[in-house]
Each structure stands twice: as structure tokens, then as C-alpha cells.
Amino acid sequence: MADIRCPNCGKENPDFLDTCQFCQSPLPPSDWKIHIGEEPTPKSTGELEPILPDWLKDIRQQEMDKAEDEILIPPPKPKVQQEPPDLLAGLMSQSESEEEELPDWLKGIAPSLKKEEAAPPPAAQPSPPPFFGETHPSAEPASTGAPAEPSADKLAAWFPENFNQPAPQETDSAPSDDDWLKNLEAFTVPEEPAPAQPAAGEDLSWLRDLEAAAKGAEEPTAPASSEEDLDWLNKLGAVPQEPAPAQPAAREDLDWLKNLSAVTEPPTEPAPAQPAAGEDSDWLKNLGTSEPAQPSAPAFAEPAETKEPPASPKPFQTAPLNELLGDEALRDATPDWLKAALEEPKMPAPGDLSDWFDRQEPPSKETLPTPPSPGAPTPAFDLPAGDSSLPDLDALFNVEMPDWLTGEPEKPVAPSPETTSAPPFAEEGEILAPAELPSWVQAMRPVESAISSTPSTADLVTEREGPLAGFRGVIPLSPIGSSLRPKPFSLKLQASEEQEAAAALLEHLIESETAAKPSQPATKAAAQHALRWALSALFLLVLSAILWLGLRVLYIPPSSTLSDLISALPDASPVLIVIDYDPAFAGELEAAAGPLLDQLALSKHSIFEFIAASPTASGLVERLMRNTNLSKPFPSGLGYRPAEHYFNLGYLPGGAAGAARFIGNPQTFSRYAAIALLTDNVESSRGWIEQLEAAGPQISAKPLIVVASAQAAPMLQPYAASGQAQLVVNGLYDAAKYEALNVSRPGTVRTYWDALGFGLMLTIVAIFIGGVWNLSLRLREQRNAMK
Amino acid sequence: MMRVLTAALAIASGIIVLLGYFLRQAFPLFEQLRLLLTDWAIVIAAGAVLVGILNLVTVQMEKLRTRQPGGLYGALLVFALVVTFGLGLVFGTDHLFLRTAMEAVIVPVEASLLAILTVTLVYASIRLLRRRSDLMSILFLAVLLLLLFAAMPKPFGLTPFLDQFILGVMNTLSTGGARGLLIGVALGTLLTALRVLFGIDRPYGGN
Numbered sequence: 004m005a006d007i008r009c010p011n012c013g014k015e016n017p018d019f020l021d022t023c024q025f026c027q028s029p030l031p032p033s034d035w036k037i038h039i040g041e042e043p044t045p046k047s048t049g050e051l052e053p054i055l056p057d058w059l060k061d062i063r064q065q066e067m068d069k070a071e072d073e074i075l076i077p078p079p080k081p082k083v084q085q086e087p088p089d090l091l092a093g094l095m096s097q098s099e100s101e102e103e104e105l106p107d108w109l110k111g112i113a114p115s116l117k118k119e120e121a122a123p124p125p126a127a128q129p130s131p132p133p134f135f136g137e138t139h140p141s142a143e144p145a146s147t148g149a150p151a152e153p154s155a156d157k158l159a160a161w162f163p164e165n166f167n168q169p170a171p172q173e174t175d176s177a178p179s180d181d182d183w184l185k186n187l188e189a190f191t192v193p194e195e196p197a198p199a200q201p202a203a204g205e206d207l208s209w210l211r212d213l214e215a216a217a218k219g220a221e222e223p224t225a226p227a228s229s230e231e232d233l234d235w236l237n238k239l240g241a242v243p244q245e246p247a248p249a250q251p252a253a254r255e256d257l258d259w260l261k262n263l264s265a266v267t268e269p270p271t272e273p274a275p276a277q278p279a280a281g282e283d284s285d286w287l288k289n290l291g292t293s294e295p296a297q298p299s300a301p302a303f304a305e306p307a308e309t310k311e312p313p314a315s316p317k318p319f320q321t322a323p324l325n326e327l328l329g330d331e332a333l334r335d336a337t338p339d340w341l342k343a344a345l346e347e348p349k350m351p352a353p354g355d356l357s358d359w360f361d362r363q364e365p366p367s368k369e370t371l372p373t374p375p376s377p378g379a380p381t382p383a384f385d386l387p388a389g390d391s392s393l394p395d396l397d398a399l400f401n402v403e404m405p406d407w408l409t410g411e412p413e414k415p416v417a418p419s420p421e422t423t424s425a426p427p428f429a430e431e432g433e434i435l436a437p438a439e440l441p442s443w444v445q446a447m448r449p450v451e452s453a454i455s456s457t458p459s460t461a462d463l464v465t466e467r468e469g470p471l472a473g474f475r476g477v478i479p480l481s482p483i484g485s486s487l488r489p490k491p492f493s494l495k496l497q498a499s500e501e502q503e504a505a506a507a508l509l510e511h512l513i514e515s516e517t518a519a520k521p522s523q524p525a526t527k528a529a530a531q532h533a534l535r536w537a538l539s540a541l542f543l544l545v546l547s548a549i550l551w552l553g554l555r556v557l558y559i560p561p562s563s564t565l566s567d568l569i570s571a572l573p574d575a576s577p578v579l580i581v582i583d584y585d586p587a588f589a590g591e592l593e594a595a596a597g598p599l600l601d602q603l604a605l606s607k608h609s610i611f612e613f614i615a616a617s618p619t620a621s622g623l624v625e626r627l628m629r630n631t632n633l634s635k636p637f638p639s640g641l642g643y644r645p646a647e648h649y650f651n652l653g654y655l656p657g658g659a660a661g662a663a664r665f666i667g668n669p670q671t672f673s674r675y676a677a678i679a680l681l682t683d684n685v686e687s688s689r690g691w692i693e694q695l696e697a698a699g700p701q702i703s704a705k706p707l708i709v710v711a712s713a714q715a716a717p718m719l720q721p722y723a724a725s726g727q728a729q730l731v732v733n734g735l736y737d738a739a740k741y742e743a744l745n746v747s748r749p750g751t752v753r754t755y756w757d758a759l760g761f762g763l764m765l766t767i768v769a770i771f772i773g774g775v776w777n778l779s780l781r782l783r784e785q786r787n788a789m790k
Numbered sequence: 791m792m793r794v795l796t797a798a799l800a801i802a803s804g805i806i807v808l809l810g811y812f813l814r815q816a817f818p819l820f821e822q823l824r825l826l827l828t829d830w831a832i833v834i835a836a837g838a839v840l841v842g843i844l845n846l847v848t849v850q851m852e853k854l855r856t857r858q859p860g861g862l863y864g865a866l867l868v869f870a871l872v873v874t875f876g877l878g879l880v881f882g883t884d885h886l887f888l889r890t891a892m893e894a895v896i897v898p899v900e901a902s903l904l905a906i907l908t909v910t911l912v913y914a915s916i917r918l919l920r921r922r923s924d925l926m927s928i929l930f931l932a933v934l935l936l937l938l939f940a941a942m943p944k945p946f947g948l949t950p951f952l953d954q955f956i957l958g959v960m961n962t963l964s965t966g967g968a969r970g971l972l973i974g975v976a977l978g979t980l981l982t983a984l985r986v987l988f989g990i991d992r993p994y995g996g997n
């Protein structure tokens with residue numbers, strides 16, 4: 004069972020309740036709205052009439068009883084509201100159904116009705132609205148004034164007698180509310196007899212009420228009936244009655260219906276002014292403004308003139324049924340369905356409703372009301388006295404006139420299996436299905452836009468959460484139609500703990516990379532610079548002092564290897580001297596080459612041809628000859644002169660290729676008695692050695708003496724060990740040995756030898772002391788760190 | 791097309807030089823071609839020196855034009871280069887001015903760099919144990935001190951046993967290591983030559 008949320012308290016209520024069981028506020032129907040663009044589904048609820056449960060019928064009966072009671076006492080407010088719209092919904096279709104027959108009671112009431120049904124309705128003539136056609140089938144201008152309050156006791160007799168009589172036309176109508184009825188006369192003045200419009204609806208309770216009232220009207224209860232709300236029925240029935248006294252202000256919204264009959268009655272007497280204040284049917288005033296009202300035209304044609312079949316007369320005033328119980332004649336004449344109304348209501352109190360459902364027996368065929376015949380005119384409105392659903396009817400009229408009221412009556416729609424509605428209350432465990440509204444009832448439901456334009460406080464939902472909690476009528480925080488919206492997804496990254504730990508580690512690494520390293524203290528930098536300056540100053544002072552003093556205290560072991568090699572060379576032969584060192588190594592290589600050049604010049608008188616393997620080497624030739632005392636004049640030097648004793652061939656570009664090309668010319672290269680290579684570069688010296696070896700046996704047989712710096716000599720030792728180079732002079736250390744054997748000539752190595760010795764000694768001491776000190780500091784730091 | 795042409799020229803030149811080496815007696819033409827190609831290589835290498843000098847001038851002038859830091863030193867370098875180059879072209883390399891420039895500027899500057907290197911190496915050796923006090927660092931410094939002590943001139947000459955042992959070990963180890971390096975260099979050079987001859991490596995471009 005679907006629940007309905009109370010708009011006031013927000014609690015859930017069963018859908019069969021019309022008021023909230025918690026706060027007693029009215030509950031909106033579950034399907035009370037019709038959306039824009041939604042076509043009302045035609046429903047035929049006529050078939051619901053036969054299967055109405057007894058309790059509902061009892062409700063009707065109870066309402067009739069209440070109507071009787073209201074004659075004497077004010078009607079109490081019912082707790083459980085009925086559902087007249089649903090029940091009324093089938094009136095029209097039911098009346099249009101040709102297969103059904105008029106109920107017996109209706110036949111008795113309107114015997115001529117069936118005869119009138121035979122007349123086919125004119126196709127071209129617009130038929131009057133069913134409502135008025137049915138309620139005033141024999142309406143004709145009445146000569147007498149309509150009684151403002153019909154007598155109930157005459158109503159029962161009026162029914163069978165006045166179906167075919169012209170309805171008394173009430174000349175005077177309400178100044179405001181009956182204008183619309185005048186306008187409606189344009190629709191209700193067919194000259195030709197209109198067919199009996201079968202009133203759709205199965206709610207025949209109003210007839211019961213009428214009959215009961217008619218029976219009760221025999222009792223002299225006219226004064227009491229003046230307070231009855233169904234006095235409009237008296238007017239509607241156009242029963243000539245005495246003018247009623249002035250009516251007080253209408254207590255209910257159906258006062259306009261009271262004036263309804265006044266339209267059909269000739270205004271013989273001025274009707275008492277009907278206050279229209281508070282009525283909701285003002286809109287009906289302008290219903291027929293498009294077409295001027297024809298006051299002369301009767302709202303409801305007389306049967307004789309219009310030849311319309313007599314529609315079911317609307318009973319207007321009924322007497323209390325309780326008063327008729329003792330009348331046996333009336334009891335016999337009372338139809339079966341009306342007899343039940345005289346009995347005690349079977350419908351329990353609203354509080355005992357559930358228990359009543361449990362005890363309720365399945366309705367038998369005898370208890371079910373006889374479905375009305377298709378042509379049976381049935382009232383369009385069931386307006387029992389004291390019916391609390393009257394405001395609902397007003398609400399229905401406030402929106403739109405039903406199609407059966409304004410236009411052509413709809414053809415009876417055969418109930419389809421889909422549209423066949425289940426009984427409101429299923430028996431024996433059947434599932435209760437919601438009632439299906441007929442089309443015209445759906446059309447009468449408030450339109451969504453109209454609802455939204457006139458919101459009521461009861462419809463507004465109170466916000467429960469958010470900053471607007473407690474306010475009513477605000478846009479709900481929860482999105483409407485959230486199912487149509489994309490589901491929100493959290494933007495927060497779903498990561499596991501391990502992933503978060505890895506991300507944190509990566510972030511830490513990146514931060515450590517990008518973070519600026521703290522600069523070292525200035526004291527340490529200053530200490531390092533001081534140490535550097537101290538070392539530089541120490542070496543400068545010591546070496547400068549040794550050189551300045553000219554110490555020759557260190558021992559030099561002599562060696563004869565170089566002398567033996569030189570002694571094998573021919574005299575005054577040209578010797579190729581390759582200058583392959585940079586100016587930075589000029590001091591070392593000049594000292595290392597001194598003994599070689601001195602012995603060659605002194606003992607062999609060799610002619611030197613210098614060729615430079617680097618661009619700057621060619622400028623070192625003169626420096627070499629001068630620093631080795633060869634170019635110095637005699638007796639300090641040997642007096643070698645350029646272009647006579649030595650030749651500077653210049654720079655030989657191309658590296659190994661240049662060497663190969665220079666060596667490849669055998670005619671020019673074969674004249675050299677020996678090749679001396681002064682180098683500090685392993686690569687270039689390797690190229691020269693290899694190219695000389697590749698130049699052929701004649702050239703490779705020439706003695707090759709390599710004078711290398713201390714850094715390049717170890718790499719050239721293999722060539723000396725393999726015989727490709729006859730001798731490798733390893734810097735100052737070997738040069739000093741050859742110089743010592745050469746009577747300490749030229750003496751350059753000897754000058755540097757003590758400085759070299761003391762410099763190495765100082766280096767060893769500095770490294771040892773500094774190493775031990777720093778090692779102790781390091782160990783102390785580690786020890787402190789461990790602590 | 792250029793790619794194939796350059797590769798063909800490089801491979802042909804290499805093959806001709808090789809044939810000139812190995813078949814100089816049987817085919818003197820290859821020897822002549824080898825010498826011709828070698829002369830071309832020497833000229834191109836000499837031109838490369840000039841191209842290098844021109845590039846140096848361009849870079850320094852760009853620094854001066856864009857007012858980059860050190861642009862003034864670049865201008866001084868270019869000025870000295872132009873003056874030296876001009877004087878060398880006019881008076882030759884044996885001119886007194888060029889010899890003075892060589893002996894008074896180039897040789898002392900480069901020699902001072904070696905002197906600074908000596909002090910830096912000593913300082914680094916002292917600070918080595920401060921930064922790394924592991925066994926290898928200590929062993930390295932110990933070996934260094936022993937070699938320096940063995941090679942150091944002594945007033946009394948070489949010690950009979952220690953110096954001979956140290957120098958013998960040093961020569962053996964250094965010579966063995968150097969020989970291994972040279973063999974490796976020779977094999978690498980051979981492999982590089984073969985790759986160039988087979989067109990696998992194209993240092994001349996065209997890849």
C-alpha cells in the first residue's frame with residue numbers, strides 16, 4: 004500500500020486516509036496532480052458502481068442520516084471523507100451505457116424516462132450539458148416563483164409527478180452567481196428534444212437522499228429544513244413551492260447550486276438576495292459571456308416543447324428518513340436500495356475501520372446495488388446534506404468545466420481490460436489497487452502549473468536540513484529528480500595506505516631535491532681557503548728557498564743507457580726532434596731533454612730539425628735551445644745557431660695523419676739518424692711511434708728516443724719494453740741520472756732535483772699529517788654520532 | 791643520394807689507404823693514392839684549425855655584442871688573437887715579439903696552472919679522509935705516500951730494499967696497466983675502422 008506523506012508533519016499515512024492520522028491535516032491525494040501536456044486517460048468507472056462495497060453504501064446511508072439529523076442539529080464534521088469524485092466519475096459513462104438498465108427505483112420515479120430515451124438525439128443540435136439536461140429535463144419557464152427553500156415533504160411526490168412537467172422557472176436569481184447559468188442556457192435551449200443524457204456515475208446516493216428526504220418530507224419538518232444545505236435541490240427540482248424566507252448566508256460553497264434552480268424558474272417573485280461572498284464559483288459567472296445570455300430562453304427545455312426525454316429529476320429536498328420509518332406505505336414504496344438507507348449504518352466509526360475490514364463479509368449480489376440502466380438519468384452530483392466533500396466539488400469547478408458539462412457527451416467507453424479498475428477494497432487478500440480516475444475527473448484535477456502558481460502553505464514542504472532548515476516553501480536541498488541527474492562522484496582520490504605512503508615518500512624525495520641545501524658555515528670555508536693558501540705559501544717558500552739557495556744535497560744515481568745509445572749515432576747527422584708538448588710542461592721537458600740534446604750536440608754535433616706537433620710547440624723551439632744552453636754562445640753554451648745547426652720546421656697539422664704523411668716520404672725522412680720525441684701527450688706520442696713502426700723497416704730501424712713527462716711516461720713504457728722505442732726518458736728522475744753521467748751537463752736537472760726532492764718530501768708530510776688529522780676528526784664525528 | 795655518396799666516399803677512402811699500406815710494393819698506385827688522401831686530410835685538418843679560430847672569434851664577439859658576462863675578456867682575447875695572428879703573418883713565427891709573447895705569457899700561465907694543480911692535489915689528498923674515511927681511501931693514501939717516498943730524491947740515495955721493491959712494483963703494475971689500456975685502444979680503433987668501412991658508423995654524417 005502506498006503511503007502519502009503529510010505536507011504538514013511529514014509523516015507517512017496510508018493512502019486511504021484523507022486526513023493525517025497524526026496532525027489531522029488534509030492529505031493530498033496520491034495522484035491529484037496532472038502534469039502539463041498529460042492527456043487525461045479516459046476511464047470508465049461505471050463498472051465500479053455494481054461492485055461498490057457495502058461500507059461505501061453505508062457511508063452514503065450514513066450521510067443521508069446525517070442529512071436528516073442536520074435538520075435538527077448542526078452536522079458534525081465527518082472524520083473520514085468520502086471520495087465523491089471517484090464515485091461521480093462513473094456517472095456519465097454509466098448513464099451512457101445502453102446495456103445497463105435503469106434501476107427499479109428510478110423507473111418508478113421516472114416512468115416516462117424510458118419512453119423518452121427512444122428518441123434519438125439530434126446530431127447537429129448541441130446537446131445541453133449533461134448535468135443540466137439531466138437535472139432539468141423538463142425545465143421550462145415557471146410562472147411561479149421558485150421557492151427559496153422547497154418543502155421536503157412534497158418532494159417525494161413531486162418526483163414521480165413532475166418529471167414531465169415543466170419545471171418552474173425561477174425568475175429571480177442570485178445577483179452574481181446565477182449569471183453563469185444564464186449563459187449556460189445557450190447550451191440548454193435545444194428546440195428539438197434532446198436525448199436523455201445518461202448521467203455518468205454510479206453514485207446514486209443523492210437519489211437515495213432525495214427519496215429519503217421525500218419520505219421524510221411528509222413529516223412537517225419544513226421549518227427545520229430551512230437550515231438544510233440541500234435546499235438548492237428544491238430549486239433545482241423547480242417544484243412550485245411557496246417562496247422561502249430569506250436565506251441566511253450560505254454556510255457552504257454550494258449556495259450557487261441553490262440558485263441553480265432559480266434559473267429555470269420564472270422570476271415571479273424577487274428572490275431573496277443570496278449573498279455570494281465566499282463562494283468559489285464566481286468564475287462561472289463568465290462562463291457564457293462569449294455568447295450573450297438569453298434570458299428568455301429557458302435553461303431547461305420543457306419536455307413538451309423540446310421533446311426531450313425526461314431526464315432523471317433531481318430530488319432537491321428530502322425529509323429525514325427516520326421519520327418515514329413508521330409509514331408502512333412509504334416503506335413498501337421505498338426501493339430496496341433505499342430501505343438500506345433507513346437502517347442503521349454498517350460502516351463503523353473511522354477508528355474501527357480496520358476491524359471493520361476484517362469482519363466484513365464479501366459483498367453478495369443482493370447487497371450490491373443494481374447497476375443503473377444506461378439510459379437512466381442519474382444525478383451528476385451527489386450532494387448529501389452535510390457532505391464534507393462539498394469543498395472538494397468547489398475545487399473541481401474552480402479549475403475547469405468537465406467536458407460532459409460543456410460539450411458533447413462522450414460516447415460510452417467500453418471498459419477495457421487495462422482500464423477496468425479493481426474494486427477499491429479487495430476482498431480476501433486481494434491487493435488494493437488505486438482507483439482509476441475517469442478522464443473528466445482527471446481533467447478536473449488541478450493542473451500542475453496552476454498549483455504551482457497558487458501554492459498553499461500546506462503544500463509547501465518544510466526544509467529539514469541545511470542552512471534553510473525550518474523554512475517552508477524553499478527549494479528543497481535534495482535535488483528534485485535526482486535520478487535523472489548524473490550521480491555525483493567524489494573528487495577525492497581513493498588511494499590505499501600503501502599508495503599514500505609511496506606518494507609521501509616520493510613527495511619527500513622531490514622536496515629534498517628541490518630544497519636548497521644549507522650553505523656550509525663560513526668558518527669552514529674560511530678554514531679551507533686558509534689551508535689552501537697555507538699549502539701554496541708553504542710550497543712556494545720552500546721551493547723558492549731551495550732554488551734560490553741552489554742546494555745540491557740530494558743524491559742522483561747515474562745511468563749510462565742514454566750515453567750508450569747516443570754513442571751509436573753517426574756524427575753530424577741530422578736528428579729529428581718532435582716537439583709534442585704544451586707550454587705548461589715546457590719546464591719539465593726542457594729539463595728532461597737537456598742531457599739528450601747536450602750529449603748529441605756535444606759529442607756528435609748533430610743537426611737538429613724541430614717539428615711541432617701542436618700549434619704552440621713551434622714557439623717553444625727557441626726556448627728549448629736556450630734553456631738547454633745549446634743556443635747560448637760558447638763557453639756557457641754550445642753556440643748553436645738557427646738555420647745552421649738547428650731548423651724549426653714548424654707545425655705539422657693532422658695529428659697521426661700528418662705524422663704518417665711526414666714519415667711516409669722516405670727520401671726526406673731517411674736522412675735522419677735518430678728521432679727524439681719530446682711529449683707529454685700519450686695519444687700523439689703513440690701515433691708517432693706507431694707511424695714510425697708502420698713506415699717500414701728502414702725507418703723503424705732508426706733509434707727512437709722518447710722524452711716524456713712523468714705523467715705520460717708510464718703509458719709509453721710498453722713501447723720501450725717492446726722495442727718500438729729504444730729509450731724512454733721518464734721526466735726529471737731519468738734525466739737526472741743521464742745528466743749525472745754527462746758531467747752534470749747542462750745542469751738544469753740538477754737545479755730542479757733538490758727542489759723536486761724537498762717538494763715531494765713536503766707533499767708527503769702534508770698529506771700524512773693532514774690525512775691523520777682529518778681521519779681523527781672523522782672518527783670523532785662518527786663516535787659522536789654513534790653516541 | 792647524398793647519404794649513399796658520402797658513405798661510398800668514406801668507405802672507398804679507407805679501403806684505398808689500407809691497400810696503400812698493405813700493397814704498397816705490388817700496387818704503387820694505392821700508395822700514391824694513400825699519400826694523396828693523407829695530404830688532403832692534413833690540409834683539411836689545418837683548415838679545421840682556422841675554422842676553430844674563426845668560431846672562437848665569433849663566439850666571443852657575440853658575447854661582447856649581447857653584453858654577456860665576461861664579454862670584456864672575450865674582446866681582449868679577440869684583440870690579442872688578431873694582433874698575434876697579424877704579426878705572425880707579417881714577421882713569421884721566429885719574430886722576437888712572438889717569442890716574447892710565447893715565453894712571457896703562454897708558458898708562465900700554463901705552468902702556473904700546473905702549480906695550482908699540484909697544490910690542489912695535495913689539498914685534496916689531505917681532505918680525502920675527512921670526506922671518506924673508508925678502507926679504500928686509507929689504502930689509496932697509503933700507496934700514494936709510499937710511491938712518493940720511493941720516488942723522492944733522498945740525500946743518501948735509494949734505499950737498498952724498500953726503494954727497489956716499491957719502484958719494481960710500481961713499474962710492473964703501471965706498465966701492465968698501460969699495456970692493457972693500449973691493447974684496448976688498439977682493438978677499439980680497429981673495430982671503429984671496420985665499422986666505418988662497412989658503413990655501420992658514419993661519423994661524417996648522413997645517418
